[in-house]
Amino acid sequence: MPQKVTAVLSAALLAITVAACGGGTEERSADAITVWTEENLADRMAVQQQIVADFTKKTGIKVNLVGVAEDQFSQIVTSAAAAGKLPDVIGALPLAAVRELEANDLLDTETPGKIVDQLGRDTFSARALELDSASGKLLAVPSDGWAQLILYRKDLFEKAGLEPPDTYERLEAAAKKLNTGGVAGITLAIAPKDSFTAQSFEHVALANGCQLVDNAGNVPLDQPPCVRAFDFYSRLASQYSVKGKQDVDSTRATYFSGKAAMTIWSSFILDEMAGLRNDALPSCPACRQDKEWLAKNTGVVTALKGPDGSEPAQYGEIVSWAVTRDANTSGAQQFVSFMMNEGYERWIGMAPEGKFPTRKGFEDKWTALPAGVDSKKPLSEVYPAEILDSLRKSPDTFARWGIPQGQGKLVGATMGELPVPKALSAIVDGSLTPQAPRPPRPSPTSRRSSVGSGNDHRRRWTTHTQGKDASATGGESGAGPHLAHTAHHAGGRRRSPAVGDHARLPGRPADQHPQDGPVRQLHAGELLLRHLRARLLVRAPQHAPLHDRGDRALDRHRPGRGARAAGGPSRAARW
Template structure:
C-alpha cells in the first residue's frame, strides 16, 4: 500500500473535524531547516510551556525547533496531507494511544528510533505497563510520557453516615447507589450520552474491571460475551435507576456532583484540581461549599481500581506519548524526545496539568522515584495554584502515582490499535448505553454494539 493510501486509510479510522492549528510545518528534509515538532497540547498556556521548553533545547543543542500545535480532531487530516506531500514532522508529542497505533498501523513510525530513546533513558525507569501499551510485540512504537486515570469519586461523609464500604466493587457500587438515592440526591453521576467519548471511557473502565474485552486474543469481538453482558446490565441499572434523568455528559455529571446532588461520580483525574477549588469557571457549588470552599474535596474519597463480579481489580486510563515519524531528522528528533523526557524539562512538561499528567517515567538511574516525587510537589490548578498533596490525603496521591502500572485498555494488548481508533470514532458503545436509557434491554444493547464493532472490523480488512 502506498503512503498516500495508508494515510487515507488512517483517516477513516479517526475523528475528523474542524479545529485550531497554530504554526505551520516545514520541510524537515531540507538542509538547515528547523526540527518540526507537532504537539497535541494545543491550549494557549500549554503551547507557551512547550515553546519555552523547545527554546531551552535550542539553547542547549543549537538545533532550531518549529512547533506546530495541533487539535486532536484535526490530526488525521493533517497527517494525510503531510504524508502525501512527503512532509511529515520530525517529532510528534502528546499523542494518545489510539493515535500511536493508527500511525503504526499505517507504517508511519520509526520504531528503531523510538527504541533507541527508551534504551538511552533506561527501560527500567518507565512504568512497565506504559511500555507494554505502547509496544507492538517487539516494536516500541512510542516513548510513554504521562497519563490521566479514570476515578470513581465518592462522598465519604455520606458513605460513613450510611455505614457503607468504599465503592470499589460492582456490588458495593450498586449497594451504595441504591442506599443513597433519596430526595434530591442521586446515587451516581456518569456519562451516558451517545455522542460523548466519556460515555465509552466510563463503560470501558467498568468493563475491564469485569474481564470484559472488546476483542479477544484471537481477534474475535467479545462485546456480547457473558462478562460484557454483565457490564451492560450493571451500568444500565445504575444509569436508569440511580442517576440523574436523561442523557448525561462530561459537563453535566461534574455539575451534579459539584452541586452536592450526587453521591458518586465517574470522571478523569482532571477533576481533582476543579474539585479542589482551583479553577474559577468550575467551582464546587454545594450548599456547604458556600461557607467552606474546601468542603467537597475534604469529604470526597477516591477509588482508582474497581473489581467486577468475575475479575481482579482493574483501572482505565489514557497515556500520551512522544514518537518519531519515518523519513525525518532521525538523530535530532531522538535528541529532542530525550530532552523532553529527562531532568527539569520533563518536570516542567508534567507541570502543565499535574492532575492529568501522571508520569509514565518514574525516575532516572540515579533516583528511581525522582519524577514521581517531583510530580507530587507540582502546583495544580488554573486560577489558583496548589499542589494536590495540600488538598488530598496521601492515599489519594499514592493511588494516582501508581495508576499507570494498573492501566487496562481494550485492544492494545491484542495488537488491535486500528480497531480501537475506528471504534472510538464510531462510538458503538456510547450509542448502546444511550439506547438502554430508552428502554433497550442490556443483552440486546450488547448484541447491537458487538455487531457494529464486527462491521467496523470487517471494513478495516
C-alpha cells in the same frame, strides 16, 4: 477553536499544501527538527517554547514547534505524509493516534526503544511501555497519562457504614443505600452521542473482564462478562442515577452541587473540585463557605473489580512522543530524551492533575507541582497522601479495549461512531436489553427450508414503533421503544450480508441462529456485534484517517483544556 490555535493550524496546513504543490520532499537539516505538539493551548505552548529554547542552547539543534489541534490531526498527518513533509517528532499523542501512525507505516519503531534504554527502561511504567508496544517493538515513548476515577462522598459513606466502592458489589450497594433524601446514589453518563459515556462504560467493563475484541479477533460483547457489565451499568443509571441523558457536564455539575453521592470522571476534575478554576467551582452548600470542602470530603477509587474480573482494572490514557519514519533520527532522539529528562518536570507541570508521570523518580516532584487555572496550589495541599499515591501508581493498572490485541483501528471506529453509548442509552430507555432469552433451536425442517444454513444465514433487524415496521441497519439503536429481529427468507425485505466464518458470534454455533421463529427483543451485545464485526474484516487503506481521535474528548467540554472544538465528536472513521 481559539484564534491562536486556528492560526497555527492554518499555517501548518498551508505549509504542507505549498510543499505538496512544489512536488516533493526537502532536504532535512542535520541541526534542525520540526516538532508537532497536541498541547497547543497558548499557556502550554509558552512552556514548551521555554523548554525548546533550553534544548537548543544545550545541543545547538533548532526546533520548529507547531501546535496541532487534536481533532485535525488525522487530516494534517495524511496531507503531510502525502507531501513528504512529516515532522520529525509528534508529542502528546493518545494511544489511538499512535496506532493510526503505526497502521499507516509512518513510525520509526527503532528510535523509541533506544531512547527508553538510554534513560533506563526500569525507570518507566511497565504498563505504559506495554500499551505503546506492538510485536516486540516500542512504537512511541510514553510521557504521561490521565485516569478515569470513581469519586465518592467520604462523609456520606462513613455515616452509612459503607466500604469504598472498589467492586461491583460495593458500588451498587452504596448507590442503592445513598439514593435517598434528594441525593442520587450516583450520577452516571448515559448520553448516546458523548464519548465520555464510552470512556465511563469502558472503565466499568474492563473491571469485569469484558473486552471489545479478543486475541483471536472475535468481538465477545455478547458473552457473560460483557452482558453483566452492560446490565450493571444500565441498572445503576436507570435506578440510582439522575434521570435524563447525563453527560460529561451534567455529571460533574450534579456531583459538585452535592446532589449525588458518587460519579465516574477523569482526573482532570481534581483541580476544579479543589476550587482552583473559577468557571467550574463546586456549588454544594458547604462549598460556599469553603471552596475546598468537596475535595476534602471526596474519596477516590482508581481500579475497580467486577465478579468476572481476574483483577482490578482501570481505564486510562497514555500520551506519548512519537518519532516519524523519515525523521532526523539523531535530532529527534536527543529532543525526546531531553523532554523526558531535563524538561520533564516542566512538561508534566503544565497540568499535573491530568499528567501523571510515566517515569519513576518524579513522584515527589509531581506531588508538589502547582495545579489549577485561576488559582494555583499543589495537589498535596488539598488531597491526602494516600489518594495522590494511588494516582501516581495508576498508570501501572491502566487497561484499554483493543490496544493490547492490536486492534487500534477498531478502537478508533468505536470512538468515532459511538455504538456503545448508543446501546447503553437504549438499554436505559427500554428499547434494548443487556441480553435476550435464547430462542429455541429451529427444527431440521425449518432449517432446510430457509435460505442457506450455518454461516450463510441472513437476518433482518426490525424496529417496531407505534405499530409501524421499518427496517433498520443495526448500527443505530432505533427510535422506537422496542427493537427486535426476525429471520427471513430470500423474498424478505432488506437482507443483511451473509455472516462468514470470521464474523460469527463468538462462542455460539451458527446454526443456533434460527432461520424462522418468533420475534424476540434484541440485546446490546448482538447490536454491537453487528455494528463492529465488519471493522475487523476490512483493511483500512494506507494513509487514510483511521479514527476520530475521541480518546480525550473530555477536553472539548472544558474551556482552556483541550484542542477539540465544541459541538460533539468529529467525523466518523473512514473504512
